[in-house]
Amino acid sequence: MKIVADKPKMLTETPLHYCPGCTHGIVHRLVAEALEELGKVDGAIGVVPVGCSVFGYKYFRCDVFEAAHGRAPAVASAIRRVVNPDNLIFTYQGDGDLASIGMAETVHACTRGENITIIFINNGIYGMTGGQMAPTTMPGEKATTCIYGRDPKVNGNPIHMCEMLATLTGPAYIERVSCYDVPHVNKAKAAIKKAFQVQMEKKGLSFIEVVANCPTNYHQTPLESMQFVKEKGCSFYPLGVFKDITKEDK
Amino acid sequence: MKKLWKGNEAIAEAAVAAGCRYFFGYPITPQNEIPEYLSWRLPEVGGAFIQAESEVSAINMLYGAAGAGARAMTSSSSPGISLKQEGISYIAAAELPCVIVNMMRSGPGLGGIQPAQGDYFQATKGGGHGDYHPIVFAPSSIQEFVDLTYGAFDVADKYRTPVMIIGDGMLGQMMEPAEIPPMRDLKTLPDKNDWAACGHSDGRPRIINSLRIEPDELEAFNEHLFKKYEEITKNETRYEDYLTSDAEIVFVAYGSVARICKAAIVELRAQGIKAGLIRPITLYPYPTEIIAKLAKCDKVKKFVTVEMSMGQMVEDVRLAVNGLKPVEFYGRSGGNVMMPGDLVKYVKEGK
Ligand SMILES: Cc1ncc(C[n+]2csc(CCOP(=O)(O)OP(=O)(O)O)c2C)c(N)n1
Ligand code: SF4
Numbered sequence: 001m002k003i004v005a006d007k008p009k010m011l012t013e014t015p016l017h018y019c020p021g022c023t024h025g026i027v028h029r030l031v032a033e034a035l036e037e038l039g040k041v042d043g044a045i046g047v048v049p050v051g052c053s054v055f056g057y058k059y060f061r062c063d064v065f066e067a068a069h070g071r072a073p074a075v076a077s078a079i080r081r082v083v084n085p086d087n088l089i090f091t092y093q094g095d096g097d098l099a100s101i102g103m104a105e106t107v108h109a110c111t112r113g114e115n116i117t118i119i120f121i122n123n124g125i126y127g128m129t130g131g132q133m134a135p136t137t138m139p140g141e142k143a144t145t146c147i148y149g150r151d152p153k154v155n156g157n158p159i160h161m162c163e164m165l166a167t168l169t170g171p172a173y174i175e176r177v178s179c180y181d182v183p184h185v186n187k188a189k190a191a192i193k194k195a196f197q198v199q200m201e202k203k204g205l206s207f208i209e210v211v212a213n214c215p216t217n218y219h220q221t222p223l224e225s226m227q228f229v230k231e232k233g234c235s236f237y238p239l240g241v242f243k244d245i246t247k248e249d250k
Numbered sequence: 251m252k253k254l255w256k257g258n259e260a261i262a263e264a265a266v267a268a269g270c271r272y273f274f275g276y277p278i279t280p281q282n283e284i285p286e287y288l289s290w291r292l293p294e295v296g297g298a299f300i301q302a303e304s305e306v307s308a309i310n311m312l313y314g315a316a317g318a319g320a321r322a323m324t325s326s327s328s329p330g331i332s333l334k335q336e337g338i339s340y341i342a343a344a345e346l347p348c349v350i351v352n353m354m355r356s357g358p359g360l361g362g363i364q365p366a367q368g369d370y371f372q373a374t375k376g377g378g379h380g381d382y383h384p385i386v387f388a389p390s391s392i393q394e395f396v397d398l399t400y401g402a403f404d405v406a407d408k409y410r411t412p413v414m415i416i417g418d419g420m421l422g423q424m425m426e427p428a429e430i431p432p433m434r435d436l437k438t439l440p441d442k443n444d445w446a447a448c449g450h451s452d453g454r455p456r457i458i459n460s461l462r463i464e465p466d467e468l469e470a471f472n473e474h475l476f477k478k479y480e481e482i483t484k485n486e487t488r489y490e491d492y493l494t495s496d497a498e499i500v501f502v503a504y505g506s507v508a509r510i511c512k513a514a515i516v517e518l519r520a521q522g523i524k525a526g527l528i529r530p531i532t533l534y535p536y537p538t539e540i541i542a543k544l545a546k547c548d549k550v551k552k553f554v555t556v557e558m559s560m561g562q563m564v565e566d567v568r569l570a571v572n573g574l575k576p577v578e579f580y581g582r583s584g585g586n587v588m589m590p591g592d593l594v595k596y597v598k599e600g601k
Contacts, residue, residue, distance in 0.1 A: 050360060066360070069329070070304065101276065101304035129277040132286070133301055144282070145289040145301050154293070155301070 008032035010041045014058045021222020023212035023229075024053055026179045027092075027121060027188070032060065034193040035088065040200065043087040045079055047072040049102075051094035052127040067091075070102025073109035076116045088199060090117040096126045099135040099159050106161075113170030113204040117195045120161060122237065123212040131217035135159045138236045143217075158236075162209050166242040172204035174243040178211040180230040184239075203245060211237045252427040257417060258283035260392050260428050261351060262291065264399040265323050269434040270349070271297030272322035274311035276304055276330060279363045280419035281353035284325040305330040309337030309350075316346035317458035319446030321403050321439065325351035327419075328369050329360060331377075338412055339378030342475075343460035347406035349399070350384070350414045353422040356558075356585035364585020365418035367505060370562035373414055374534040381472050383479055384412040385486060386533040388504040392426035398531075400431050407440045409482055416533070418558065420506045420587065483535035490529040491540065493519075497526030499597060500544055502567050503556040504530045507588070511556055514593035523597060524549075533563070541570035552576040556593065559583055 010032035018024045035041045041062060048056030050069035057064035067075040072091040079089055098106050098120050109116065125143055126132040133143040133150060136158050140149040150158070162176045173195055177188035188210060195206035211233045213225035220228060255263070262284045265273070273292055275285040289299045302308035308324050315322035326334060331352045341348060352373065356366035371377075373386045385405060387398040395417065402413040447456040462468035492512060494500055499518075501511040508529040518525040528544070530537050544550050552575055555564040564579045571577050580596050582588045595601070 054360070068360070096277070103303060126277050129279055129282055132277040132282065135303065144286045145277070145299075147290055 008036055010036050010061050011059055012061050016059060017055060018052065019216045021213070021215045021225060022052070023123065023179050023210060024121060026185060027119065027210055027212070028056075028059055030185070030189045030192050031090065031092070031119060034189060034196055035062075038193065038196055038200065040088045040196060043084070045083065045087055045089045047076045047079070047089070047091040049091070049093040049097040050128075051097045053092055053094065053121070054128065056092055070097050070100070071105055072097070072102065073105040073114070073116070073118065077109050077112065077114045080114055080116055085115070085202065088117070088196060089115075090119060090196075092119045093121065094127065095120070095122045095124065095134045095136040099161055103135075107165070107168070110165050110205050110207065111168045111170040113172070115199055115202055115204055117199050117206045118208070119192065120207065120209040121212045122161070122209050123214040124233065125214045125217045127214045127217055131214075136161075136237075138232065141232075160237065162207070162242040165207055170205055171207055171243055172245045173198045173206040175207075175241045176209040176211065176237060176239050178229060178234050178239055180213075180226045180234070198246065209237070211239070252429045254425050255392050255396070255428045256283060256425050257392050257395055257422045258353065259287045260396050260430070261325070261399045261415070262287040263430050264396040265349065265403070266291055266295060266297075267430050267433050268321065268400045268403040269436055269439050270321040270323050270403060271295065272315040272320050273297075274300050274302050274308040274315070274322070274324050275326065276302050276308050278327045278330045280355060280365075280422050281325050281327045281351065283422070284351060284353075305333035306337065309334035309341070312348050312350070313337060313341055313344070313346060313458075316341065316348040317344065317446065318448045319442040323349040323351065325353065327353045327355045328357050328366075331369060331372070335372070335378035337378075338384060339376070339380050339382060340460045341412045342378075342382035342384065343380065344458050345410040346412065346458070347403070347410050348412050349402045349406060350412055351399075352414060352416045354416060354418045356583065362585040363419065365420040365506065365558060365587060366583060366585055367418060367507065367558040368560075368562070368583065369416065370533065370557070370559060373416055374536070374566075382475060383534045384414045385409070385482060385535070387413065387415045388531060388533050389415065389417060389421070390505050390508045390529065392421070392424070393428040394531075395421065396428050396430055405486060407442075409478055410445075411478065411482070416505070418506055479535070486532060487535045487537050487539075488531035489537035489540060490527075490531060492527040492529060494526030494528060494544060496549065497524050498549055498551045499523065499525040500550055500553050501525060501527040501556055501593075502530070502541065502553055502563070503527065504533060504563065507556050507558055510588055510590055511593060513590035514597075517590060517594050518597060521594075525597065530563075536566050536570070538566070538570040541567060542572065545571040545574040550575060552578060554578045554580060554597070556580045556588065558587065
């Protein structure tokens with residue numbers, strides 16, 4: 001029998017613990033494939049967050065730091081100072097981690113223009129702690145700390161990270177992607193690959209936001225949650241490139 | 251009327267009944283039911299809930315609400331409580347009454363989410379920087395969670411000091427029948443107009459501050475704080491004495507572990523071994539006196555401190571016993587919980 005598709009070697013044999021249909025698993029694979037195709041697995045350093053991807057150190061076959069909640073960009077910034085400039089460094093963070101408790105670290109790593117890549121999984125909810133409102137929960141969307149749906153008058157407004165970070169001088173490349181169908185998975189992979197390339201060319205910080213799902217806490221089937229991401233998520237968080245200095249260079 | 255309450259939700263409702271109208275928190279297991287409950291409950295009673303962007307932010311929101319004169323609360327679990335320590339030090343130094351709940355999980359570091367008592371040092375010895383102590387309550391049943399939470403706001407107001415309530419994941423998650431006391435009439439709450447900075451126009455600005463840049467001024471303030479702690483020690487020290495009158499072996503344990511000790515004591519007594527328990531209900535102020543008194547009793551052969559940690563409260567037991575009797579320690583950590591049988595075996599076989 002011919003094997004036509006296999007797990008990327010950059011992912012370990014450890015079975016992923018993610019819920020069925022969760023985007024985390026897909027994006028792990030895309031990160032691994034992108035690094036493999038760029039020949040950058042050796043020497044790569046990951047920094048994983050506190051959130052559902054807290055066990056990322058079991059999955060990526062490279063050096064990995066488990067950072068305190070929200071502090072991954074600070075950890076990565078320091079690693080950048082210490083290791084060889086050719087080592088590829090990425091953080092992998094959820095929306096609570098990156099856009100709430102870690103907002104200061106995120107903004108400052110971005111504005112410093114650290115030569116690192118941030119992979120931001122925006123599922124609009126606190127997955128690991130059981131479905132509380134996230135900084136990216138959309139108006140009207142229900143969570144366990146806004147059980148009638150997010151009301152901006154009561155709970156405040158959600159944050160558009162890509163748009164906000166694009167106002168800074170530091171970031172070199174910012175793109176928002178999604179994974180709700182195969183063409184979008186392929187686009188997401190191309191974006192992640194480009195983000196790593198930007199880092200390899202020492203152009204500065206690259207930031208990829210993935211509009212993702214959390215079927216468990218949306219109380220939806222995997223398919224319903226993908227549909228939700230497509231229809232609701234991606235209209236509230238439009239996909240596209242928000243900053244690209246490689247284009248501006250030309 | 252008694253109802254079946256989950257520990258975390260019982261604390262939340264008891265706070266509402268006590269007149270708490272503001273809550274600030276950030277999600278963390280195993281205390282999420284407190285913010286989740288208050289997110290819908292507080293607006294119902296004219297209060298407000300903010301899901302803060304971090305624990306650092308939540309504790310500073312508490313500083314603001316308490317400084318403006320409101321009854322307010324925050325809750326978290328171990329790693330989040332660590333982040334709050336700077337703010338708690340400021341709150342103690344600005345003498346702001348408020349309540350902080352720590353539903354402890356296992357550490358250090360990100361640790362685990364199973365029950366533990368590894369934050370004893372942090373809670374009782376100050377935790378943040380500088381010379382201060384919060385009052386620390388350690389309930390061991392859901393009803394006691396309710397009663398201590400209800401009373402905590404009054405104690406906080408009386409002394410203008412932060413009160414910490416510590417439980418563990420087990421107590422937070424389990425259900426027991428409990429009765430919530432009647433809703434406090436907000437009009438009967440202490441008047442804070444004298445000091446609270448809620449926007450006065452009487453020509454006497456109220457200042458909420460913890461900066462005292464003159465050494466003599468700061469030293470005088472620290473002496474004032476510690477006078478207050480003496481008062482608190484005199485008036486507020488609480489413990490439960492369980493069968494120590496004829497005890498040869500005295501267990502010392504708090505929170506859920508004290509319940510396990512009680513079960514072990516029943517078993518030991520059935521086997522003819524006279525054991526008893528001192529259960530501190532306040533961890534600060536610590537019930538030093540009763541332990542010191544028992545240490546002087548001829549009957550008492552030894553003390554056994556039991557904790558879900560590597561041994562923290564045992565240091566306060568040793569200080570109280572002051573070398574008069576042996577003080578042993580039995581502990582489990584990492585989120586493991588001892589069984590009554592483990593303690594029976596320990597007493598009989600020494601391991
Ligand atoms: C200081 C601190 N506060 C809170 C927590 C609890 N906590 C664990 S994961 C998490 C957030 C998870 O949400 P998100 O970052 O959106 O990631 P997801 O689980 O959805 O992938 C929180 C608040 C913690 N571990 N440390
Ligand atoms: S809880 Fe949500 S984000 Fe976490 S693994 Fe499950 S589906 Fe994914």
